[in-house]
Amino acid sequence: MCATNPAMNAFVAARLVEGGPAAVASTFGVRNGTRLRAICWVAANVVPVEADDAALDAFASRLRRHRRRCSSIFGDADQVLPLWDRLSRHWGTPRSLRRDQPVLAVSSPPLASGRTMDPRVRPARPDEVDLVLPASAHMFTEEIGYPPYLGSDREYRRLVASLIDRGHTYVIVEHGKVVFKADIGSLASGVAQIQGVWVAPSRRGQGIATPAMNAVVQQILDRHASMVTLYVNGFNEAARRTYAAAGFRQMGTFATVIL
Known part of the structure; x- marks a missing residue:
């Protein structure tokens, strides 16, 4: 089905x-x-x-x-x-009703297409959970509007660690801090769906997102899937420009009801 x-x-x-x-x-x-x-x-x-x-x-x-x-x-x-x-x-x-979320896909390797890749992008290591967790929590809070946990972070830490252990979290680390992150949230039927794309506030507007996404796409196509997808809020023009520059093209539309 x-x-x-x-x-x-x-x-x-x-x-x-x-x-x-x-x-x-x-x-x-x-x-x-x-x-x-x-x-x-x-x-x-x-x-x-x-x-x-x-x-x-x-x-x-x-x-x-x-x-x-x-x-x-x-x-x-x-x-x-x-x-x-x-x-x-x-x-x-609902807390939020997002009616227009373009679903974007790319299957052409950036290396073959001549798209610039950031060589610093790599899978996060299992010993870097404490490094990745603040970036993941920050991204979640920005996107959803409330934090991913209240009180103990044990369950959220387990989720972050699981992605890292499977090689599904990609990062750029500068001076001991994550400044870029993206996860493979779903992987099946030759498709890898990216989630949790995040750039540190101090590095936004400096041009790191597109070459970082190109590097993520290349590594996913090399190791995991024949197509990379993601979905983005229709009103997020900056993100849509980044994904277009990274070769993503719209192939459908999602909607999300946040409860």
Whole structure:
């Protein structure tokens, strides 16, 4: 089901690959006879996949009781927005509703295309969790509007460490501090979806983002996937210019409801 559009469905595909058979328990499905025709990932995030109006009706009916378990609904805007229309009167006012998030993709290696790469970009090391964690938390807070943890950072540290241990966090370190970071958030079906792109405030506007992203793309294409994707808020013109300069082109639109 996810492989019908691997670039758009990388998040759910990766959760299923990582979780194995147990992950099916987090998935609703709608069948047409014996054929599965739509699914919806339901955990901390709700993500519909290949859902038409009838499937969205079915998912909404089941989801009305899951409000307190979910932090967001996201995915293909053509599915997320009508799903939210069905749920909004039951789930209340969201923290944020982001209707226009271009999904961008690149599959051409920067090295072959002559795009400039920053040679300092590298995978973070397992002993650098304490270095990466503040950058990750800063990025999350800027993007979502609230911090990723209150009180103990143990669970968030575990998530950061897991990405690093898998070689999925890329950094530039200057004078003992992370000044650029990007993560592979989802990896499945030959697609790597980047998340958590961040440049330290002190280094913004100095031209490091594009060559750093080129280096990340090259290393991902060399080691992990044949396509690199990400999604960005439509209003974030600076980020969109950076990604365009790094060879990314729009191939769809996401929407996110932050709860």
